[in-house]
Amino acid sequence: MAFRVTAFDVAQRAGVTQPTVSRALxxxxxxxxxTRAKVLQAAQELGYVINQNATxxxxxxxxxxxxxxxxRAGESATETNPFYFSLLGSVAAAATARGYNLLVSFQDSPENFFGQYDDARQADGMIVIGTTQNPEAWAYFRxxxxxDKAWVCWGAPDDDLRWVRSENEGGGRIAARYLLDCGRKQPVFIGARTSQQRQFGERYEGFAEELRSAGIVATAIEVDETLSREEQGVEAVRSLLQSGQxxxxxxxxxxxxxxxxxxxxxxxxxxxPERVSVIGFDGIRAxxxxxxxxxxxxxxFQQAGDLLVQNVLNRIAGEPLTQRRVPVQLVKRGS
Amino acid sequence: MAFRVTAFDVAQRAGVTQPTVSRALxxxxxxxxxTRAKVLQAAQELGYVINQNATxxxxxxxxxxxxxxxxRAGESATETNPFYFSLLGSVAAAATARGYNLLVSFQDSPENFFGQYDDARQADGMIVIGTTQNPEAWAYFRxxxxxDKAWVCWGAPDDDLRWVRSENEGGGRIAARYLLDCGRKQPVFIGARTSQQRQFGERYEGFAEELRSAGIVATAIEVDETLSREEQGVEAVRSLLQSGQxxxxxxxxxxxxxxxxxxxxxxxxxxxPERVSVIGFDGIRAxxxxxxxxxxxxxxFQQAGDLLVQNVLNRIAGEPLTQRRVPVQLVKRGS
DNA sequence: ACAGATTTTTTCATCGATACCCCCTCGTAC
DNA sequence: GTACGAGGGGGTATCGATGAAAAAATCTGT
Incomplete structure (x- = not known):
């Protein structure tokens, strides 16, 4: 193990006492x-770095x-929804910008998260992503x-939680408007609208409302949440075709x-898009x-990360519960 | 700030001294x-969790x-190559399995990483992913x-570094064999083969060798590394068509x-795949x-994460330099 | 030149664990 | 019955920083 330089060594070299080094730095x-100049120089010469654990x-x-x-239960970390990976990236950027480090873990079932992070003093706060896709984890958090817990989550369905979500209703409206502008008359929503999937429900509501204002009644195909997101789409189309609708x-x-x-x-x-137009939600790279x-x-995404980090930092600072919405925009591609 | 339970409180409740609590736990x-049973019970009753910073x-x-x-320089964290995200997931799984926490950061230029993590005692070792796509960062590490640095990287081109890479040559061979089996006679390799992109070079070499054994001479289109990976493909096809080859x-x-x-x-x-067969390398979800x-x-992926973590832990344990290869396999889809 | 007010630095305690050394039992051997 | 050894815990120093209080140095003004 290499010898580690401490503030004491710096103090000695700079000809001051150790606490002075601390103050100077x-x-x-x-x-x-x-004095500060002397200390800084000594620190530099010795390659001194503050031991964060002591601090x-x-x-x-x-x-x-x-x-x-x-x-999702049984899903490996590698298979994580790419949307969450992007969110992770933006959270990392926001945390770094504020001088915070990021401890990351992938879980497919609830653990004693607060004991592990907060109580163990490993982190000042926690950002939870993905609860909505895991009922067991959701139950844990509820x-x-x-x-006295400092945490925020992405897309939580509950009103008494600190969350950040997309502008789902607005997004649903934009989707409906887009489809209407494409000249479509019989649009269908595909997705789960359980109480846990509140975000999806919101998307549907905005969608339905915009359609209504155009005199169209929205229809929806419910899906089996035990299937993967992708299979849900496949299955929904299958049952849609079978229904003859x-x-x-x-x-x-x-x-x-x-x-x-x-x-x-x-x-x-x-x-x-000749016979059917398709629009999604999330903006994943794939x-x-x-x-x-x-x-x-x-x-x-940038705002999403920013708001998540900002929100949990606010909580750490003792501010009251806030829930924030991330603006969305239409990305027209070919479908 | 909530009152925090310390080992001393547990000791008092269990009727022993504080160091005994530490030993028991x-x-x-x-x-x-x-005694251990008493301590464990007291700890549980008080909801005691060891303060990791003290430890x-x-x-x-x-x-x-x-x-x-x-x-890549200027690329936001959100835009990270999905392959690296998957790698990150598998590293996280491997680290968790060994009882290690993971500190994650996204950077698009070199920082004083070792000062920040190792010297500051924030981490025992470092896993670096993505150097090959950033010349500046590569220069820093070289x-x-x-x-006395405990770190390992994914795909580094240098022989004196501790790295983990894919079985690139073998993969190149498999790719060639696959294309030959498809009845192809004029395959082309597209990618950078600079000294920094050693992994790509290896893929090409395996590819060329397998082709040679079938009596075919490999050709390659060099690409402009300042373009994004995706644009490189677009550009290469364009110049390939223009060349008339x-x-x-x-x-x-x-x-x-x-x-x-x-x-x-x-x-x-x-x-x-009717006129042209295409095969890639990485297995990204998209x-x-x-x-x-x-x-x-x-x-x-699982082995990739495992080997990265194992390798850096070996280094921490003082074992000599090792470089490991991750096995690859053909994933036949439609191209 | 000296008392009093400031500025700067030192001294010492502290965060909450772990490690080492020592002591007290109690059991076994002679 | 005494000696010795092992097992089980207690006492205290320590990791390396920060913070508060005390002390020293410097600066005022008269």
Missing amino acids: NGSPKVSDE RLRRGETMTLAVVLIG GLDHA AFDAIFAACDLTALGVLGALADSGISV GNYSSPPLTTIEPD | NGSPKVSDE RLRRGETMTLAVVLIG GLDHA AFDAIFAACDLTALGVLGALADSGISV GNYSSPPLTTIEPD
Whole structure:
């Protein structure tokens, strides 16, 4: 193990005491410029770096946020919904910009997260992504007493939780408007609208409302939530075709489902966008490469990360519950 | 700030001293079963959780690994190559399985990583992903004195570094064999083969060798590394068509490039797989959704994560330099 | 030149664990 | 009955920083 330089070594070299080194490096006003310069130089020469564990122990603050990505039961971390990966990236950027470190873990079932991170003083707060796709995890979070927990989640369905979500209703409206502008008259929504999937429900509501204002009644195909998102799309198209119901457009609750829809339509020889228009929601990268490329509603990822981080930091600072919406926009591609 | 339970509180409740609590919880053999039971119960009743910062300070060990994802300059974290996201997922799984935490950061330029993580005692070791796509970062890592640094990287081109890579040559062979089995006679390799992109070079070499054994001379289209991976594929197809060179199969150095190739071929009205077969490398999820779905060479992600984590842990344990290869397999889809 | 007000630095305690050394039992051997 | 050894815990120092209080150095003004 290499010898580690401590503040004491720096102090010795700079000819001051160790606490002075600490103050100099932390920018305390109670140290003269001259001394600070000496200390900084000594620190540089020795390659000194503050031991964060000591600082954290002393300060009781970690400058670290934990991100927990909750997958579907049995799903490996590698298979995580790409939308969540992008969200993770934007959260990382936002945390870094605020000087916070990010501790990341992938879980497919609930753990004693708060014990592991907050109580163990590994993180000051927690950002949870993906609860809505895992009923067990959702139950865990709902059962908590939230009074003294600093956390925020993406898309939680509950009103008493601190969350950040997409502008789902607005997005649903935009989707409907887009399909109407394509001249479609019989659009169908595909997705789960359970109480847990509140985000999907919101998308549907905005969608239905916009259609209504155009004098069209929205229809929806419910899906089996035990299937993967993609299979949900495949299955929905299958049952839609079997039902004999006429349709000329599909709004899928999320992009993976939309990709399943595209595949199923292609398999059935139904051309997109000639006979049926398809629009998704999430803006995942894979949508760029499908055939045709998937038109979608994409949330502003940068803001999503920013708001998640900001929200949990607000909580840490003791501010009251806030829930924020991330603006979305239409990304027209080929479907 | 909520009152935090310390080992002292547990000791008091269990009627022992604080160090005994520590021993009991750490499974020391020097504590009787009876005492241990008392301690465990008291700890449970109080909801006690060890403060990791204190432990780390004392032990000088963090049980944390840092993962640094290096993107292309100017690329946002959200746009990270999905292959790296999958790798990140598998690294997370492997780290968790070994009781390690994961600190994640996305960077698009070199920082003083070792100061930030190792010297600051935030992590015991570092896993670096993506250096090969960022010349500046590569230069940083090459310029280091590696003697006392515990780190491993994915796909580094250098022989004196600790790395884990795919079985690139073998994968190249498999790709060639696949194209030959499809009855192709004029396959072309598309990708950068700079000294930095050693992995791509290896893929090409395996590819060329397998072709040679079938009496075919491999050709390759070099690409402009300043373009995105995807655009590289698009551009390569364009210049290939312009050159008038005949070809009936393409092996792209990575899946994003392959997706660009598929798009460019479609735009040129060249049908895949009827007129041209295409195979990629990486096994990214988006390849499932392209049209046709992308045939590819996929590394075993679980092993990739395992080997990365294992390798850096070996280094931490003081074992000599090791470089490991991850087995790959052919994933036949539609291209 | 000296008391008093400031500025700067030192001294010392502290965060919450772990590690080492020592001591007290109690059991076994002689 | 005494000695010795092992097992089980207690006492105390320590990891490396920060914060508060005390002390020293410097600067005022008269």
